Amino acid sequence: xxxxxxxxxxxxxxxxxxxxxxxxxxxxxxxxxxxxxxxxxxxxxxxxxxxxxxxxxxxxxxxxxxxxxxxxxxxxxxxxxxxxxxxxxxxxxxxxxxxxxxxxxxxxxxxxxxxxxxxxxxxxxxxxxxxxxxxxxxxxxxxxxxxxxxxxxxxxxxxxxxxxxxx
Amino acid sequence: xxxxxxxxxxxxxxxxxxxxxxxxxxxxxxxxxxxxxxxxxxxxxxxxxxxxxxxxxxxxxxxxxxxxxxxxxxxxxxxxxxxxxxxx
Amino acid sequence: xxxxxxxxxxxxxxxxxxxxxxxxxxxxxxxxxxxxxxxxxxxxxxxxxxxxxxxxxxxxxxxxxxxxxxxxxxxxxxxxxxxxxxxxxxxxxxxxxxxxxxxxxxxxx
Numbered sequence: 001x002x003x004x005x006x007x008x009x010x011x012x013x014x015x016x017x018x019x020x021x022x023x024x025x026x027x028x029x030x031x032x033x034x035x036x037x038x039x040x041x042x043x044x045x046x047x048x049x050x051x052x053x054x055x056x057x058x059x060x061x062x063x064x065x066x067x068x069x070x071x072x073x074x075x076x077x078x079x080x081x082x083x084x085x086x087x088x089x090x091x092x093x094x095x096x097x098x099x100x101x102x103x104x105x106x107x108x109x110x111x112x113x114x115x116x117x118x119x120x121x122x123x124x125x126x127x128x129x130x131x132x133x134x135x136x137x138x139x140x141x142x143x144x145x146x147x148x149x150x151x152x153x154x155x156x157x158x159x160x161x162x163x164x165x166x167x
Numbered sequence: 168x169x170x171x172x173x174x175x176x177x178x179x180x181x182x183x184x185x186x187x188x189x190x191x192x193x194x195x196x197x198x199x200x201x202x203x204x205x206x207x208x209x210x211x212x213x214x215x216x217x218x219x220x221x222x223x224x225x226x227x228x229x230x231x232x233x234x235x236x237x238x239x240x241x242x243x244x245x246x247x248x249x250x251x252x253x254x255x
Numbered sequence: 256x257x258x259x260x261x262x263x264x265x266x267x268x269x270x271x272x273x274x275x276x277x278x279x280x281x282x283x284x285x286x287x288x289x290x291x292x293x294x295x296x297x298x299x300x301x302x303x304x305x306x307x308x309x310x311x312x313x314x315x316x317x318x319x320x321x322x323x324x325x326x327x328x329x330x331x332x333x334x335x336x337x338x339x340x341x342x343x344x345x346x347x348x349x350x351x352x353x354x355x356x357x358x359x360x361x362x363x364x
């Protein structure tokens with residue numbers, strides 16, 4: 001990792017930690033602010049390589065697209081929960097679980113994590129396993145319609161690939 | 168409005184006690200871990216409601232802390248069952 | 256002010272409904288993997304709705320403390336990221352250890 005890449009990650013982590021300290025404490029005295037800066041510097045020094053991977057291109061555009069993706073995801077979450085509520089409260093309980101696999105072209109850490117989280121939050125599917133080398137997902141579905149929405153439609157894979165620019 | 172908060176807190180307590188049955192019976196260890204995770208998540212909502220019922224803003228910080236502890240606890244247990252050791 | 260109270264009551268009622276559905280699913284569903292479907296999705300949204308309703312209540316009744324809604328927003332965000340991750344972790348551990356999924360027609364486990 002290049003030297004400037006290392007400091008970029010450190011400063012991003014330091015800024016985020018300071019922001020959290022100020023927002024979560026609400027106290028603006030000199031002692032509290034200095035304690036916050038020292039604690040944030042210590043935490044950023046120990047763990048800056050976990051959050052950011054050096055200087056990557058177009059990070060701001062990816063972040064903006066991620067923010068635009070969140071309202072669609074919230075709507076899918078509401079649909080998922082209404083679907084699960086209908087299946088649980090129905091007297092006959094129409095479920096038909098199955099386990100299936102599919103492959104994607106995504107390779108980056110953030111893209112795979114976003115897709116796995118979205119699959120767990122959307123109607124009727126939960127991620128079981130992810131293989132990062134080949135982009136293979138193992139998914140447990142609660143009914144055939146939910147499995148089809150993921151295998152046949154591929155709406156979510158296309159949206160995540162669009163956010164991270166086919167990472 | 169305060170009565171509504173108390174009613175919501177009591178209903179959350181009812182749903183916690185419903186999931187304790189799965190924690191007691193659930194055949195195998197995984198059902199019990201799922202029940203514990205559910206109790207932890209509902210406790211977070213209960214803490215925030217009680218923070219407004221008793222008008223003590225300290226409860227929200229405790230709720231944030233407990234959310235993190237619950238998450239880490241479930242992850243550590245899953246890692247232990249899968250590999251037989253937590254740090255390897 | 257009455258409109259705010261009605262919206263808060265609706266959000267809280269929706270949240271409590273989803274929490275109860277999650278618990279009923281934990282009892283009724285026949286297999287470990289299907290139970291995780293019920294709890295992983297319904298608990299997340301139920302808790303998120305309750306905390307969002309209280310955030311709304313705070314914005315109108317206690318507006319002299321402006322930093323508390325940010326804490327509640329962070330809590331909602333954390334629940335939406337952490338609960339599915341924990342569900343995925345426990346499901347992966349169960350699958351690797353050999354718990355067999357249930358298919359329709361078998362008996363309850």
